């Protein structure tokens with residue numbers, strides 16, 4: 547069983563810009579590693595976000611924390627789904643985890659199964675903050691992916707990653723599925739997916755802070771820097787997160803929010819919504835920009 551999202555890696559020609567964006571806007575700490583990737587820390591784990599220099603903005607990998615007794619089962623399910631799984635000790639050392647197995651899903655997204663990122667380390671926020679990021683058993687945050695096939699996507703997320711559907715938001719032709727990890731203290735969603743035939747893409751990475759003042763402070767920074775806000779401050783009806791979305795240096799958005807719902811898989815009932823926001827989340831004139839990372843699937 548996957549416990550949470552442990553880390554996320556990206557490729558970008560603008561990797562170096564994260565050295566300023568990470569601390570100044572997000573409040574993250576830049577940590578130096580052995581290579582030229584920019585790594586960010588947001589809690590006592592050694593790192594949580596990595597941006598590797600490269601030609602195009604793209605997803606590089608997602609790291610999923612898996613319980614010890616479930617690693618073999620998860621590998622077996624991935625193989626049963628047609629994925630080739632690699633156990634890679636050298637990469638485990640590079641990612642600063644105890645053990646690591648990786649595979650590419652049928653859509654071309656790379657998943658890494660890990661135990662835990664090294665720590666505890668001292669986290670020094672990149673700018674002053676009122677409170678911590680919300681991580682721990684809930685992990686880094688959540689990610690929202692574009693997958694080419696809704697049905698196959700759901701089979702993969704529930705059948706291989708072992709997550710459960712939290713709810714579905716349908717707005718016109720757009721259907722977004724929200725999934726939680728099957729624990730007793732899970733984020734309302736750790737992964738959400740939207741399908742666009744033939745495409746794989748990435749919408750956003752959500753980071754949660756404990757204090758609304760830290761959301762306001764980040765929003766002030768974004769506005770002062772005149773960065774694009776695909777969605778201004780607002781609140782979602784399903785996870786009850788109060789958040790805004792900023793277009794980061796690498797095409798995709800960061801959702802920065804507080805107050806997200808924690809669910810217990812044992813008594814969760816699947817919901818359905820026909821709206822994305824209870825209030826706010828206003829898009830810029832002309833509508834929100836399309837996802838910055840989109841490429842043909844496979």
Ligand SMILES: [Fe+2]
Nearest residue numbers: 688690752801
């Ligand atoms: Fe989100």
